[in-house]
Amino acid sequence: MAGLEDKMLALTTMSSAQLRDAWRALKASPVPLISPSMLRLALGYELQAQALGGLSRVSQQRLAQLGSAKTVTQAARPGTRLIREWDGTAHIVTIGEDGVIRWNDRAWRSLSEVAREITGTRWSGPAFFGLKKRLAA
Amino acid sequence: MNRVRCAIYTRKSSEEGLEQAFNSLDAQREACAAYVLSQASEGWSALPDIYDDGGLSGGSLERPALQRLLADIAAGRVDIIVVYKVDRLTRSLLDFAKLVEVFDKAGVSFVSITQSFNTTTSMGRLTLNMLLSFAQFEREVTAERIRDKIAASKAKGMWMGGVPPLGYRPDGRTLEIVEPHANIVRDIYRRYLDLGNVRLVVDQLTAERIHTPVRRMANGRDFGGCAFSRGQIYAILKNPIYVGDIPHRDQRHKGLHKAIIGQDVWDATQTMLAGHVPGLRRAVNTASGSLLAGLIVDDAGEKLIAAHACKGKVRYRYYVSHSTHHGVSDSKALRIPAREIETATVEALAAAFDDPIALMARASIPLAPADLARVFGAACTAAAAIRCRDPEMLRALVAKVIVHPTMLQIELVTAAMAKHLSVATSAEDEATLLLTCPTRLTRTGHRLRIVQNDGRAIAAAPPDASMIKLLVKAQRWWTQLQRGEITVQELAQAEGVVKSYVTRIVRLAFLAPSIIDDVLAGRQPATLDARRLAFTADLPTSWTEQLRHFEVGRQIS
Numbered sequence: 001m002a003g004l005e006d007k008m009l010a011l012t013t014m015s016s017a018q019l020r021d022a023w024r025a026l027k028a029s030p031v032p033l034i035s036p037s038m039l040r041l042a043l044g045y046e047l048q049a050q051a052l053g054g055l056s057r058v059s060q061q062r063l064a065q066l067g068s069a070k071t072v073t074q075a076a077r078p079g080t081r082l083i084r085e086w087d088g089t090a091h092i093v094t095i096g097e098d099g100v101i102r103w104n105d106r107a108w109r110s111l112s113e114v115a116r117e118i119t120g121t122r123w124s125g126p127a128f129f130g131l132k133k134r135l136a137a
Numbered sequence: 138m139n140r141v142r143c144a145i146y147t148r149k150s151s152e153e154g155l156e157q158a159f160n161s162l163d164a165q166r167e168a169c170a171a172y173v174l175s176q177a178s179e180g181w182s183a184l185p186d187i188y189d190d191g192g193l194s195g196g197s198l199e200r201p202a203l204q205r206l207l208a209d210i211a212a213g214r215v216d217i218i219v220v221y222k223v224d225r226l227t228r229s230l231l232d233f234a235k236l237v238e239v240f241d242k243a244g245v246s247f248v249s250i251t252q253s254f255n256t257t258t259s260m261g262r263l264t265l266n267m268l269l270s271f272a273q274f275e276r277e278v279t280a281e282r283i284r285d286k287i288a289a290s291k292a293k294g295m296w297m298g299g300v301p302p303l304g305y306r307p308d309g310r311t312l313e314i315v316e317p318h319a320n321i322v323r324d325i326y327r328r329y330l331d332l333g334n335v336r337l338v339v340d341q342l343t344a345e346r347i348h349t350p351v352r353r354m355a356n357g358r359d360f361g362g363c364a365f366s367r368g369q370i371y372a373i374l375k376n377p378i379y380v381g382d383i384p385h386r387d388q389r390h391k392g393l394h395k396a397i398i399g400q401d402v403w404d405a406t407q408t409m410l411a412g413h414v415p416g417l418r419r420a421v422n423t424a425s426g427s428l429l430a431g432l433i434v435d436d437a438g439e440k441l442i443a444a445h446a447c448k449g450k451v452r453y454r455y456y457v458s459h460s461t462h463h464g465v466s467d468s469k470a471l472r473i474p475a476r477e478i479e480t481a482t483v484e485a486l487a488a489a490f491d492d493p494i495a496l497m498a499r500a501s502i503p504l505a506p507a508d509l510a511r512v513f514g515a516a517c518t519a520a521a522a523i524r525c526r527d528p529e530m531l532r533a534l535v536a537k538v539i540v541h542p543t544m545l546q547i548e549l550v551t552a553a554m555a556k557h558l559s560v561a562t563s564a565e566d567e568a569t570l571l572l573t574c575p576t577r578l579t580r581t582g583h584r585l586r587i588v589q590n591d592g593r594a595i596a597a598a599p600p601d602a603s604m605i606k607l608l609v610k611a612q613r614w615w616t617q618l619q620r621g622e623i624t625v626q627e628l629a630q631a632e633g634v635v636k637s638y639v640t641r642i643v644r645l646a647f648l649a650p651s652i653i654d655d656v657l658a659g660r661q662p663a664t665l666d667a668r669r670l671a672f673t674a675d676l677p678t679s680w681t682e683q684l685r686h687f688e689v690g691r692q693i694s
């Protein structure tokens with residue numbers, strides 16, 4: 001990570017114009033109208049995100065959902081057991097201690113896959129199993 | 138021509154005749170060697186190693202030479218095993234199957250020189266299986282015959298061997314009284330009838346230095362010469378040999394030997410023993426219930442005894458290692474405050490009943506959707522009763538509580554559990570389910586305490602809403618600023634806040650992803666809160682520095 005460290009170090013001495021140039025080079029989008037110190041922070045974040053990976057998809061989705069403030073989805077914690085009655089049958093899905101979703105003696109990639117298998121149509125898994133709730137208006 | 142390496146294996150069951158210069162083993166080996174020589178044109182040659190099991194039964198594979206042979210086969214030093222007869226290898230069909238598997242894996246075949254057959258054909262295998270069936274049959278019939286013989290001999294009152302009871306020495310097929318030892322036995326009976334208490338008898342004997350006499354076993358080793366134990370005294374008091382009988386399983390026959398004590402003494406002793414059955418250490422029949430009495434063991438399987446100490450009117454209850462309680466000191470012995478371990482057990486049980494679906498899934502009891510409401514109702518009632526420490530119910534539910542250093546294991550009786558969930562089960566009566574509850578034992582002073590493991594509590598803390606709100610706000614504002622169409626001043630005006638607030642909050646969009654993950658999951662250290670996030674003077678650009686700044690990932694371990 002010597003490259004990243006050098007770039008981060010260079011940020012600290014850059015002038016305002018150099019910072020704006022660096023942003024254009026990095027993002028190919030208009031430069032935000034913010035102070036040089038904040039632009040320095042933003043550039044630092046982008047550099048590190050490029051080198052080390054940014055916010056996980058799950059966290060991004062969660063922040064976006066919280067931002068829109070219409071629904072809230074609980075995480076399916078390891079060790080949880082979800083029951084959904086469908087067509088007169090109680091379907092029980094287990095989230096193993098390892099976080100693997102198990103139903104019908106099989107591991108599944110997502111709750112939505114399970115929901116689709118049960119109903120035959122596309123469903124949001126968290127919604128189907130009652131993890132996703134509409135926020136009170 | 139390929140060289141075929143032949144290992145000759147010989148075995149003989151009894152030791153009779155083994156001392157002879159030319160014994161059966163030698164005869165077997167010679168016959169085998171001659172056979173190998175006769176196949177010299179095929180390239181056969183006998184290995185110099187000698188695999189001899191003298192005086193070892195063919196019923197087990199635990200034979201030194203056989204094990205050595207198997208090791209050599211595994212090492213690929215043998216091509217063919219030559220035996221005199223197949224039953225030299227084994228008499229058990231099951232063991233033979235195992236051996237054949239090992240042979241097949243190593244590509245080794247075997248030859249029995251006096252029984253010729255070819256195990257590569259189905260007919261050969263049938264012959265072999267029949268042969269071995271008869272060998273095993275012979276073995277079992279022999280064992281039966283011996284058992285019947287012993288039963289019949291005992292019915293005639295004969296002494297059939299073993300360590301003779303104190304006061305007797307073996308005399309052919311009967312016992313002869315050893316007068317000095319018999320006196321000790323009579324003395325023990327007399328003392329017990331006087332005192333009515335085995336513990337006091339042991340104390341008296343120990344005080345008067347009356348020890349078990351030194352006796353010599355058939356193999357020449359001496360035993361005895363130590364203090365009598367309670368168990369020995371009980372064994373003496375209950376042994377019908379002393380009244381002239383020979384016991385066989387649950388029967389008693391008139392013995393050929395003379396009695397040491399009279400019938401009246403024997404009857405009085407048995408009546409007294411029967412009347413002095415120790416009271417059961419049970420929660421249901423004690424005033425201050427030790428709920429887990431008789432159920433709790435340590436991780437080595439040693440029983441913990443319900444014990445208490447009184448100071449004034451206060452009773453301090455413990456569960457104590459059996460050995461400690463009986464005066465044997467041991468550094469690993471446990472002494473656990475009863476209330477703490479009972480609470481941990483009760484809570485774990487009740488928590489299991491709070492999630493009846495999981496419980497039923499673990500016991501593989503199928504659940505019909507129509508039963509859902511009923512099961513949940515029953516589980517709720519059961520959990521409440523458990524939390525009230527209903528002793529009858531707890532004792533029905535719990536088969537055993539095992540105390541490990543880092544956890545508590547509860548064996549739950551499946552049948553009783555199903556009953557309390559009002560569902561039918563096909564499980565057997567003794568079937569159990571293992572519940573594990575993470576607690577650890579901590580030593581404070583001289584006694585052990587139980588501490589709920591707090592690792593889970595941290596993970597289960599709900600995420601901090603005010604911090605998440607700030608993060609959401611930071612993301613939203615940064616998205617707007619990033620378009621490059623709006624200044625911080627304009628944004629602050631639109632949001633109705635001061636410019637410096639926007640500046641401070643937007644910086645949170647540049648937090649290290651791991652910090653955001655932790656906050657979203659509620660895993661952040663206790664020192665990190667919304668105030669701290671919003672009022673950090675100089676947020677470092679580098680993620681590593683940010684982690685150091687907020688001490689994330691240090692406190693959780």
